Amino acid sequence: MLxxxxxxxxxFALRQAARVTDLIRAPKMFPDxxxxxxxxxxxxxxxxxxRGAYYKISRLTDEQKRKGVIAxxxxxxxxxxxxxxxxxxxxxxxxxxEGAPISKVEATRxxxxxxxxxxxxxxxxxxxxxxxxxxxxRTMIHPFDDEDVIAGQGTIALEILQQLxxxxxxxxxxxxxxxxxxxxxxxxxxxxxxxxYGVQAKGAASMLVSHEMHEIHALSGVNTIADGIAVKxxxxxTFGLVEKYVDxxxxxxxxxxxVAILDLMEKQKLVSEGAGAVAVAAALSGRIPxxxxxxxxxxxxxxxxxxxxxxxxxxxIREGRLADITVELIxxxxxxxxxxxxxxxxxxxxxxxxHDKNGNEKDLNNCTLRVTMETRxxxxxxxxxxxxxxxxxxxxxxx
Numbered sequence: 001m002l003x004x005x006x007x008x009x010x011x012f013a014l015r016q017a018a019r020v021t022d023l024i025r026a027p028k029m030f031p032d033x034x035x036x037x038x039x040x041x042x043x044x045x046x047x048x049x050x051r052g053a054y055y056k057i058s059r060l061t062d063e064q065k066r067k068g069v070i071a072x073x074x075x076x077x078x079x080x081x082x083x084x085x086x087x088x089x090x091x092x093x094x095x096x097x098e099g100a101p102i103s104k105v106e107a108t109r110x111x112x113x114x115x116x117x118x119x120x121x122x123x124x125x126x127x128x129x130x131x132x133x134x135x136x137x138r139t140m141i142h143p144f145d146d147e148d149v150i151a152g153q154g155t156i157a158l159e160i161l162q163q164l165x166x167x168x169x170x171x172x173x174x175x176x177x178x179x180x181x182x183x184x185x186x187x188x189x190x191x192x193x194x195x196x197y198g199v200q201a202k203g204a205a206s207m208l209v210s211h212e213m214h215e216i217h218a219l220s221g222v223n224t225i226a227d228g229i230a231v232k233x234x235x236x237x238t239f240g241l242v243e244k245y246v247d248x249x250x251x252x253x254x255x256x257x258x259v260a261i262l263d264l265m266e267k268q269k270l271v272s273e274g275a276g277a278v279a280v281a282a283a284l285s286g287r288i289p290x291x292x293x294x295x296x297x298x299x300x301x302x303x304x305x306x307x308x309x310x311x312x313x314x315x316x317i318r319e320g321r322l323a324d325i326t327v328e329l330i331x332x333x334x335x336x337x338x339x340x341x342x343x344x345x346x347x348x349x350x351x352x353x354x355h356d357k358n359g360n361e362k363d364l365n366n367c368t369l370r371v372t373m374e375t376r377x378x379x380x381x382x383x384x385x386x387x388x389x390x391x392x393x394x395x396x397x398x399x
Contacts, residue, residue: 002147002241004189007154007182010055014155017054017087019044021156023163023295028267033290035283036167037268038160041276041301045111047228048156048299049080052149052178056141057084059148065090070138072096072122072129075104075228076300077143082113093138095129097122101304144178145235154182160295161190168292169195171279173299174207174249175229177238183297184245197288198242198249199278201226201257207234207242208249225254225311228275228300250288252281255318260284261308262315264298273303274311320378324370326396327388331357331367339369342391346384349374368396 021039029035040048057069068091071081078094085092092113096105097120109115116132118125133140142149156179160167170187172180184196200208201224210217218233234242242249252260257274260281264270272280279296282288303311316322329335336355343350352372375381385395 002150002185004186006147006151007158007186010051010148010151011155011158013055013058014051014152017044017084018051018155020159023160024268026268026296029263029280030283030290034293035290036164036293036295037270037280038156038170038295038297039270040156041270041272041298043300045076045079045083046300046302047076047080047276048153048179048297049076049143050083051080051155052144052146052152052182053077053080053141054084054087055152055155056146056148057081057088057090060090060139064139067137067139068092069141070095070129070133070136071141071143072126073143076302077141078104078108078113079111079302081141082108082111086112093132095125095132097125101306103304104302107302142235144176144181144231145237146178147237150178150182150185150237150241152182153179154186156297157183157186157190161187164293164295166293167191167194167295169197169288169294171197171199171282171288171294171296173226173229173275173278173297174198174200174242175204175231175275177207177234177242179297179299180246181238181241185241188245195247196245197279197282198246199282199287200249200251201229201274201278202251202253204230204232205249205251206231207239208251210234210239211242211246211249214243224257224274225307226257226274226278228273228302229278248288250282252278252285252287255314256281256285258311258315259318261303261311262319265312270298271301271303271308272298273300276300320381321375322372323375323381324372325381325385325388327369327371328394328396329367329369336369338391339371339388339393342387342393343371343373343384346380346387347376348380348384 098117203224204222222230260277276299354370357367
C-alpha cells in the first residue's frame with residue numbers, strides 16, 4: 001500500500017542513484033508570474049524514470065534479484081531500468097520495438113542492460129517481454145502501474161516542497177499516470193491546500209477521458225510528438241490515485257508543445273523532449289491559472305536530435321518567426337531584385353528562394369517566386385505582405 005513513509009523510504013534509497021534536481025525560477029518565460037521549473041530533464045539518464053525504477057528494483061527479494069528484471073520501453077523507462085539494475089548488480093533485459101531510434105537503443109545498452117529488438121510495434125515488444133517473464137522468472141518492472149514505482153516518482157514532490165515550501169500548485173505531465181500519482185499523493189499528504197494539475201497531449205488524452213468518465217477508458221490510438229506520454233490506457237492503480245488527488249487535467253496541442261520546447265531552449269537554456277515540455281506548454285497557452293507560486297515539472301530531456309530540428313521549425317512557424325510567401329510575377333528582368341529589396345527594407349531575412357518560370361494556366365508570361373524568410377512575428381509577416389501588395393505584387397493565396 002502506498003504511504004508517505006514509503007515515499008520517504010524511496011527518497012532515502014535514491015540518495016545512491018538519483019540527484020536532487022534544481023528548482024529554478026523562470027522570469028524570462030513568465031515575467032509577470034511566480035513560475036518555477038523542476039528540472040528532471042537534468043536527472044541522470046535525462047528523465048525522472050530512474051527514480052521509480054531504482055526504488056522498485058531495490059525492493060526485490062534476493063531470489064528476484066538473482067533471476068533478474070525485464071522491462072519493455074522505447075524510451076526513458078528503458079534507460080531508467082537499465083541504470084537502476086546496473087547500479088544494484090542485477091541483470092536486466094529490455095525489449096524494444098525494432099523501429100526504436102538507434103540513439104535510444106544505444107543509450108539503454110550503455111547503461112548495462114541486455115537488449116532484445118522485437119519485430120513490430122510497442123505492443124509486440126510488450127507481449128514478448130511477458131513471454132520472457134514467464135519463461136525465465138524475471139520480474140517485470142512496469143513503467144507506471146506499480147506502487148513502488150509510484151513512490152519513487154513521489155520523491156519529486158518531497159524535493160519540491162523542501163525547495164519551495166510555499167508552492168501553491170504543481171503542474172505535471174501525464175501518460176500512464178505514474179508520475180502524477182506519486183507527485184499528487186505526496187504533495188497532498190504534506191500540503192492538502194496545494195493544487196495539482198495534470199497535462200496530456202491532445203492526441204493521447206487517455207487519462208483525461210477516463211477522468212471525465214470516472215472509469216478507465218482505453219483509446220483506439222494515440223498520435224503526438226510527445227512520445228513519452230503517448231499511452232492508450234492509464235493504469236488501474238494510477239487512475240484511482242488521480243481520481244482522488246488531482247484537481248484538474250488539461251490538454252495541449254503538438255504546436256503548443258513545440259513552442260514550449262523552443263522557449264525552454266531559448267529563454268532557459270534547457271533541452272526538453274515533447275513529454276517533458278507539456279507542463280510548460282499548458283502554462284504558456286493559458287490552460288492553467290498561474291496564481292501564486294506555480295511549479296512546472298520538466299520531466300525529461302531525451303529528445304532525438306533528428307526530431308529536434310523539425311520541432312524547432314514547427315515552433316518558429318507557429319510563432320511567426322519563419323514564413324513562406326509566394327509572389328506572382330511577370331517574367332521580366334528586375335522583379336526578383338525588387339521583391340528582395342522590399343523584404344530587406346521591412347527588416348526580414350531571406351533564407352531561401354525558389355523561382356518557377358513555368359507560368360500558370362492563366363498566363364504563360366507569369367512566373368512565381370516562393371520566398372522563405374526569418375521574421376519577428378505574425379504582425380511582421382503581415383507588414384511585409386502589405387508592402388509587397390502596395391508595390392503591385394500579387395501574393396498567391398491573398399485576395
